[in-house]
Amino acid sequence: MSGLIYSLCALGLVMIGLYGLARAHHGLQQLLAINVMSAGVFMLLLTMAARHPPADAVPQALVLTGIVVAISALALGLALLRRLAAEEAESHD
Amino acid sequence: MQHMIGWVWLWPLGVAVLLAWPLLRRRAMPLLLLALLPAWALWGLAWGLPDLAMGKIDQAWSFWLLGSQWRLDALSHSWLGLTLVVWTLAALHSLVMVSAHQARYALFFLLSLSGSLLWVLAADAVSFYLGFSLMSLSAWGLVIHEGSRKAQRAGRWYLVLALIGELTLFVGVVARAAETGTTTLSEWSSVPGADWVLICLWLGLAIKVGVPLLHVWLPLAHPAAPVPASAVLSGVMIKAGVIGWWLLLPGEVMAQTAWPEFMLWLGVLTMFYGAVFGLMQSDPKTLLAYSSISQMGWLIWGLGWVWQMGTPEAGMLWLSAFALHHGLVKGGLFLSVGWVKQSALMAQPGLRTATWMGVGVLALALAGLPLTSGDWVKTALKAEADNAGAVVPSTLLWLGGLATALLMVRFVAVLRDLGGHKPTAAGNQTLTGMTIGVWFSWIALVGLVLVWPWWQTSHWGTGHVWSGSVQGLASVATALLLVWLWRRLRWPEWEAPPGDVLVGYQWLGAHAHRVFKQRHRSWRARKRLAARHWRHWQTARLLKSHWRTRWETRLSQWSVVTAGLMLVALGLVASVWVTV
Amino acid sequence: MTEWGLALLVVWPLLWGALTMVVPARQVTVAGGLAALVTAGLGVWAVTLSPQFLVLGNWSTPLGLGWRLDGMAQSLIGVTAVVGGLVSVYAWLDKGLPPTFWGLWLGAWGAMNALFLTADVFHFYVTLELLSVASVAMVALTPGAGATRAAFRYLLVSLTGSMLFLLGVALLYGRYGVLDMTLLAAQMTPDWPSMLAFALMTVGLLAKTAVFPLHGWLPQAHAKALTAVSAILSALVIKAAFYGLMRLWLEVFGPLATVSASWVLGLLASAAIFWGGYQALKTARLKRLVAWSTVAQVGMLVLALALVVQAKAISSVPSVHLWQGLVWLIAVHALAKAAWFLAAGTVQKRADSDYLAQIGFALHRSPISVVAMALAVISLAGLPFTMGFLGKWWLLSLAWELQAWAWLLVSLLGSLLTMAYGWRLLNLSLVNRGLPQALKPVSVARDWVALCLALLGVMGGFGGHWFWEGV
């Protein structure tokens, strides 16, 4: 039962992330939306792992890999945004 | 030995690569002659030692593309001869008649030459298509060579129609290959095909031949190109369409279809169409271009009865004789325009007289004066056609000959008006030895035009060839009479714009554009109104820009991108779900 | 020996790419360039190997990561090696390229090699991410807010695509409990979770391949990037995602890739061909034109995929030469587009302008580049003498066999559009060249690299029998 609840939660996060991507005002918020989405995908993988005890280690390992990939992408996106802000500030000066 | 066939057309490509060397780029014109050497060698070899070269198939490059093969037989030998004579003369004349952008001219010339040699020798459909399109598309570079506004317009129309023809032909070739399961041309001739495949093939080539309504590029492109290039365009290139029809369409099974009859009537129509609009031209090269269309009518008509015959190959040799005649004469006539414009040449009385005599000989040969090649081939063709039971009344053909004669009279008149008849101030410049040499090559062509039918008749041993002389004489005489009457009655001259129906096409195009623009404008007005009244109209701001940008901006919005993602995903799910 | 080579195919570029971070800036070009050439050599060598399946660390498949060197992977590795090698030579000659380029490019190359080799859907995701990160960073090498904005947009689309792909992977794992492509293909049943996974993974890859209507990022990113980067992105990076589509549609999701699903692909492809072609026909800028042409050509690839899927689904059509034809088209586009972008970049540099109205004279003065562009265009349009001709021949005869008249017409019109927008450039160089102007000095060697690529696209005609034995 709890598995179903969490998989619904995971899908909810994915869909909210998709919505955020479409609606966000700012690049930073779009990055947040994508990270919300990725949290949802990871959670789905973990619910797959937890269907039967003992918890499956493979999806858990995949999630660990995914988390590092996600923060790398987030860091790159933020670096791009900072650069963009600096370049726009320069052009306004 | 047979592997030499391939080098005939590959060699010009190799010569074209030499142009990358800056030194050669500055002296590019002699390369054109160099490029023709292997072809001449092969032709000479096949002529002198037929056992060694004739009837051979070169499959050395069977690993290339879909398996290339090239062959040399009686038909391709005859076409090769024509191709070589005209291209060689063009190369020689390029030495003295083309001075600007020599390297570029040489590049396109060589590419086009290579393609021209390739389709002559092709034994498989892909090789033919390759040669055909290489020749057509490279010739675009020759058409626009002068760079004038006229040349640009001609180049644009040329390219548009060439590309449409190209693609139609390509579809036809692919479909025919799929139909017959092979690309070897000899196997195509006896397998009937689906109608639409044949129509695709026919249409793709008809543009090159200049069938009325598809001919609009021809009267623009031939005059726009430099003189030697026009000679090649009219002398060799447009005939690719006819030989293409012969090679790609199933000639052996055509007799049972309606195609031969269609071609017979189309041929006659083309003869008159070209002649009528040709008479309304005032530029000698445009006039010659129309004359080419008219002469193509003869070939179309000829192909019609060839298809009707039980043994098409024999008829095809007569057709190639006609093509040879027309190629040599028309090439010579185009070059003559260049010589008449050479004021220095025209300042020398002896050369001037000789030039005009040459023009006269060529014009009369085309008009079909007795004892010339024109008379010989036309009479022979008509006789063969009667034997085969062709449906077109021979009166019509006689009228077609008369039209050609009229056209030639008009051509000489127009050419005289060009200013060549009297020496100008610039006429004092001296003639270089090279110019004189090239001029002699033109005179030699005139000689060839006079001589080759005699040689050919003795070679073929045909008896009835000169029996139609009276007809030929009658047509020329009638033409002169008509012209004289015309002059006496002082009727105003009619003129038609080059490309005739092209004007109609352009009007249609412009009209459609105007209609579209009006609708577009009203659409925009409505949107603006909507934007004013509807608060949430998001893209009102964007309405100022072009719809192309506007739609792209809209497509790039994240709401649209995500909607696209979801729509495609759901579409895929639905499409799988429906079937599984 | 083989295992060494394959391992090095991935490890070598990654290690050297990492090392460029510590190599002093002056030596980076030399180190990176040499490393790139060795990678190219390894890639060419990999093509000569016999097909094989390898499980990393000597484990067995469902547990370990499978590497599969089959014809499809080999061809893509080979194409990447040839095009990548020549683009590296160009990059070497380009003094304006920042040294960071080499690390990023080698990383992207290693990622692509791993991506082509892997037989594991999750590992495919990881390699795709590495490739995206490196590619986005390469776009951002161009100074200026325009490029940064394009790179950011590229990153967002790329990440979204990856996330949808990963969602599909999660569904697949939940349904089948394996991640290996061959095992998945063996068990695949057309049920609801599999359908969803199919749709999501496809959409994710479509976004990364820039198929209409998800193409919006491409013209920006590819046009703003530095020349060598544009060539890499357009010729190779796009193909990596397309390769994923091929694997999914032809292999993993075999029973789900039905004729009606191929219609969805075909529709998207047609829209891409017309929209991309129209934009290329109208745009006022040089690199934008080439980039829009990529949108159209990607449409052509997807259309070919749709036809292949149909041919596979309809058993009456002989299914030979199917993936070979696709790979052939990929090679055609990779060579032609790399040549075109490099030539365009050289001309753009010479004219110091990207506007078509201002580059006529530079075009006129760069005959080698113009020839390269012309060859690239005729190859893309499928005109004779080129690899493209054989590709188009294959595509049309496939459409003919399937009696797919609509797709046949679309691909023909696509060719016509290609010629039309390619002709714009030739027309500029020959006719409307405009007034003479001062040109920036640019090494002619760069024109020659572009010409080499274009000529390879022509020579490819000699390899016709590779996939054309049966016809």
Place this chain on the structure above:
Amino acid sequence: MLDAILTLLILALAWHCVRTTDLFEAIVVFIALGMLVALAWTRLQAPDAALAEAAIGAGLAGALLLASLRQMPEMSATRAPGAKTTGLGWFWWGLWGALGLALVSGVAAIQTTSVSLMPQVQAHLSDSGVTHPVTAVLLNFRALDTALELAVLLWAWMAQKQLFVPGRQTVYPLQGQVLKTAVKALLPLMVLVAVYLLWRGSSAPGGAFQSGAVLASAWLMLWLAQLPGLSRKQGGMRLGIQAGWLGGVTVFLLVGLLGVFQGAGFMGYPPDQAGAWILLIESAAALSIGLLLASMVLVSMPDFQEGTL
């Protein structure tokens, strides 16, 4: 019951995070969301993932986001210039709902399926050199995944270095005697924790990622405390840092190549030496992850000056 409440809370926070017009608020909500998600993951018996999410997905990501936000003051207003509230029409919402429903039904269909690779993992666990299954998968069965994921991190850092924008503000009063002393006291403790996590990883939840996250915070504190002092003159230190960045990927891939040499296949180890090699790789990886994550956060600080790294 707890699960239901947690789920609702997570969804509510996520909704607020993407709905709010204030970026600062969005980030704070995002950090809180990360923490709750980590909590949910512990409920799903995934302590490794939960730890990593809390440390990296919420902690370091939050630091990165907040630091970056400060560098875009003119853009942090509710609405960036040019961007507008896009009204999503009924069509969009229809698609959204349909896709959501499709996904829910798809996931519900596989909720009871019992396919898993766990039996395989357990069967081969004794040959993997470690006793914690997650570590075995990460470092042995699917080692190349992890190696390339370290590569993703490294290349993301490479990209950031190239995108670096020198800080414009120099008001970040973190340096101070108190702080320095505190850092000095805390640092050994954090390193100890990191080493412990690393060690523990072979048999229980923990390992390179979690250890790396702790190391990252330790590095960050150290650097923030003595930012001005850490400049070009410390050549040896710089070299060490650079080696640390590359260490994870290089060591991993080289050991992978060594596997070919030893006959254990690319990215494989002979079973009897597996434990030792894995420990070596994990140490290098933890160091790398720590250094890279710390560097990433550091360059996003508004007062960061070029040349410090």
